Amino acid sequence: MKIMIVGLLALLASPSWADGFWEYGSWRVIVQEVDTGEDIRRTCSAVTGGDGQPSVVVSVSNGDVGPPDFFPTVLVRETAPRGFKTVMQNGQAAYIRFDDEDVMDGMVYASLDDEGFAFAEIAFDHPLSQWVLRAMRKNGQFDVVVEGKVFMYAYMDGFTASYLKMAEECGFDGEGVVE
Template sequence: MRLFILILCICLPGWAASEEHWVFGDWRVHVRDASGDHICTASTGGGGASWMFLRTRSGDTGPPWRYPVPVFGEYAGSGGALRIRAGDRVVFDFGRDGEARVRLKTGEQRGAGPFAEARPEAFDVPWMLGSMRAGDTLRVYRSAGGAVRREHLFTASLNGFTAAYEKMLEACGYRPAPGVPGVTREQARFSSTQKPAGRAPV
């Protein structure tokens, strides 16, 4: 529990001033003020210094032009070590819906130790969200360098994800679309080349 609170303090600055908090199954939604805007986060995990989260901010361009990005984060804490290393290959596995390689960012937070975050390319996000809303679990794997064998890092339960995702959007001023978005990889790649014309409804 102490470790989980530490992760929240590292990743959610101003946690103590958060305005609202909801729980939906295995997912949580946090909303806090930041210079007049709301920052809204949906997350799961955290008990083992690894978690999956999405974040959006009121006033940002939203869906369908820009979707909240699912991010896997690993935080070692002061004096700790990460399982992920720079140069590793990290994959999000959606089971029957396939998998996607994601971009990896590693670094050091002052006073908080090393961190690693893995996030997908923008054109992969819409179909990933559709898979998360329809699925049961999302698994994260890593492989070092060119190694074929891969190591399991994290399993995110998707129980409550849809409700948490929609509440996160609603809390930041977006109108969630009902149902599961039917977006294929090809449609997502095409839409990512279009330019937004202001804020569009979800």
């Protein structure tokens, strides 16, 4: 009986193909499954920030063509309560600046979501995302600069572990970012 209980507890503690949550330093990994009616899709995201503050999000799905052929978008995202505007505004020039002074230029896209909440984001899409992901791995933080002013800081402690866990949970590996 003890062996059966220990075995069940081990199964419960092991990774499973269901919703999940892990924390690594300043980063969280969130895995969600959705039944599309045709198959089960897993969306795996590494996130820092949030909780009312701007966030940095990297997401991949098990249905995507993923690394090393296509790298997930790195998204700097801000949301506002209903009826309020975001600080970042559509069309503003932006960039991220890493500890080592490397910089990647971007542009703010702002709009309203389906429920009427304002959001603004700076997206670093493939193929630029691979460069950004590699820079995130080798630096301690980056600043998001919008119209010449620092908008937010993103800390990279735990990023590599989060990226690897996110990739693993959706069936990819770290190739191309974590060699």
